[in-house]
Amino acid sequence: MAIEMNFDGLVGPTHNYAGLSFGNVASLSNANQASNPKAAAKQGLQKAKALTELGLTQGILAPQERPFISQLKQLGFTGSEADILKQAYDYSPTLLAAYSSASCMWTANAATISPSADTADNKVHITPANLIEKLHRSIEFETTSRILKSTFVDENVFAHHDALPAHPFFGDEGAANHTRLCSEYDSKGVELFVYGREMTNPHRSFPKHFPARQTLEASQSIARLHQLTTDNTVFMQQNPDTIDQGVFHNDVISVGNRNVLFYHEQAFVDTERKFDEIRQKMGTEVHFIKVPTSEASIEDAVSSYLFNTQLVSLSDGMAIIAPKECEQTPAVKAYLDKLLTLDTPIKAVHYFDVKQSMQNGGGPACLRLRVALQQQELAGVNPNTILTNELYQSLDAWIEKHYRDSLTIKDLADPQLLVECRTALDELTQIMNLGSVYDFQR
Numbered sequence: 001m002a003i004e005m006n007f008d009g010l011v012g013p014t015h016n017y018a019g020l021s022f023g024n025v026a027s028l029s030n031a032n033q034a035s036n037p038k039a040a041a042k043q044g045l046q047k048a049k050a051l052t053e054l055g056l057t058q059g060i061l062a063p064q065e066r067p068f069i070s071q072l073k074q075l076g077f078t079g080s081e082a083d084i085l086k087q088a089y090d091y092s093p094t095l096l097a098a099y100s101s102a103s104c105m106w107t108a109n110a111a112t113i114s115p116s117a118d119t120a121d122n123k124v125h126i127t128p129a130n131l132i133e134k135l136h137r138s139i140e141f142e143t144t145s146r147i148l149k150s151t152f153v154d155e156n157v158f159a160h161h162d163a164l165p166a167h168p169f170f171g172d173e174g175a176a177n178h179t180r181l182c183s184e185y186d187s188k189g190v191e192l193f194v195y196g197r198e199m200t201n202p203h204r205s206f207p208k209h210f211p212a213r214q215t216l217e218a219s220q221s222i223a224r225l226h227q228l229t230t231d232n233t234v235f236m237q238q239n240p241d242t243i244d245q246g247v248f249h250n251d252v253i254s255v256g257n258r259n260v261l262f263y264h265e266q267a268f269v270d271t272e273r274k275f276d277e278i279r280q281k282m283g284t285e286v287h288f289i290k291v292p293t294s295e296a297s298i299e300d301a302v303s304s305y306l307f308n309t310q311l312v313s314l315s316d317g318m319a320i321i322a323p324k325e326c327e328q329t330p331a332v333k334a335y336l337d338k339l340l341t342l343d344t345p346i347k348a349v350h351y352f353d354v355k356q357s358m359q360n361g362g363g364p365a366c367l368r369l370r371v372a373l374q375q376q377e378l379a380g381v382n383p384n385t386i387l388t389n390e391l392y393q394s395l396d397a398w399i400e401k402h403y404r405d406s407l408t409i410k411d412l413a414d415p416q417l418l419v420e421c422r423t424a425l426d427e428l429t430q431i432m433n434l435g436s437v438y439d440f441q442r
């Protein structure tokens, strides 16, 4: 029997609010606030642990090395590491913030993963996302690739690909724009790729104000790399008007699990025709649960992250894992209460406090990378990345020991912070048995 695992990103010790993501409303509106890295990491870890208590199997992906000294050197900053930090900060605090961002915590953007039931060679295919739209995210994929290889270890069952070419033509944001629909996790599914822009067709609509981060050409390349076919793929365009209202990824406006797609009425272009294609390719019943604008506006969806929820299968039906902000937004809370009275597969809603991440535009679904695994594939996963009570205790103590409880942009230039981060990550690679995945260890 196959299971779906969620791999949550452990929030790194430099978590801060730098306003780096134009098009992401929360990132811009919380710019320059002081952050609390310790609270951020604990909130994420507690959410992951709570999901294990609900009966799910949960993994953890390690954070990356920041401030990223080896990449700052590539920009011509020289001298001691303290000099490099000072020069970069004096040149531009925003530049140093980009090279210090803990943005890899949003592992929905780490990669796209196709389970073995869908691929021609019956391997699990993994492609790290190039994230080229944002400078601070474009520096993630090399280390992401190493961490994914140290996590999904067995080469007999996992096929790791390189990220797509780092050019806007192939802008790729990973699983945030990819949903797999299936009847059971181990049956062949339909992989739904949602894109914001079609580069080879300049006549197709695209957003006017904010960037469309995912291109059709990137999604199609991933489908080819993953050995998917036209029978089990559907490519759908995200509504450009909603991207212009802050829906910077598809997972801010829809979420799917098994044979359910929970979505906002304004999420897509050409919705009905594409849903017919999904129905026809699935060959089994699909529940499309539409949230009308009259019940939740786009503004409410963006501020509450109603769709950046996790839709998970529990023993007694599907549940929505929502951020507290959904409970605090009256229209959204009313909608979710009503949803539970309707005859849909969704039977429960659980609310979690992930505010530190939400303030940078990352809800529960951003914090996790999903993968459906057969039992022999689960055996090929690094066991120290699977969240047990013991790993939870170690990580919680590790956070307590190494993390600050307040951080501002100015602190990023503090050479002591660099020492603290490296000491912490060095210890983490031992706890999680990752090997030398960081540049500073090589």
Ligand SMILES: N=C(N)NCCC[C@H](NC(=O)CCC(=O)O)C(=O)O
Binding pocket: 016, 017, 018, 019, 020, 021, 024, 027, 028, 101, 103, 106, 108, 109, 134, 137, 176, 249, 251, 252, 360, 361, 362, 363, 365, 366
């Ligand atoms: N929807 C998904 N799957 N992911 C959310 C990613 C949030 C992230 N925020 C940031 O990178 C903000 C960083 C800052 O401003 O400090 C982003 O915009 O890429």
